[in-house]
Amino acid sequence: MFFKNIITNFKKYSFLLQQLISRDFKVKYKRSILGVVWSLLYPLLTMAVLAIVFSNVFKFSTPGVNYLVYLMSGLVMFNYFTEASNLAMSSVVANFSLLNKIYIPKYIFPLSKCLFIGINFLLTLIPLYIVIFATGTGINVYHILLPFAFICLFMFTLGMGLILATVSVFLRDMFYIYGIITMIWTYLTPIMYDISLISTKLQPFLKLNPMYHYINFAREIILYNRNPQTFTWMVCVFSSSLILILGIIVFKKNQDKFIYYV
16 A cells, blocks of 8 residues: 555656756756766766776776776766765755645655766766776676666665655764765775675675675676676665665654654
């Protein structure tokens, strides 16, 4: 019944969802000369800086594959997660004045943030593929499987966004705590380094991180020209579905209390 209501409300409030996403775009690029072009330039500039630091200063490398592509394929996916989950976390609190005036399904705010950043994420795939072609990595038939990794990433991020949005209503300290969590999470995810550089005793613990598997799924295709292992498929489906369901349950159970705390 709950999921049926979500689908019904999604159709009913689809125009509002579009307006929220449109508003976010206007706010983000207001008074910006380059506008949406920053969605293309930012990952390239970030990658260039990190590549110089980690490949030349720390001497990181990825045997058999191009380090730039390795780095950027991890960056674009992890940046989507951190940016979307951060915005989703504050979405309910930031729209309290709107919730006070009219009835709106509250989950539409975290959802709009994840979709908004998702559009930016799709734009960042353009510089990623520019780097893929420029470095001679090329594309293969398995690239048609990449949307699966992106869908799992979106589901996981939305689930986390719903949980964070709920917690932040009751605990405003979460805005600061989550910044520390994401910083630690970044270094525990093999974005800038190969997991083979880590002690074999620690590798199983790093692989408990769902973000590792979403990024690894994409890298198996982009860098190694092969279909990810069945285990990787299963972990991606299980972890993203579990967190999304958990997020929906937590959000639904507490959303009626928001009005007393926001």
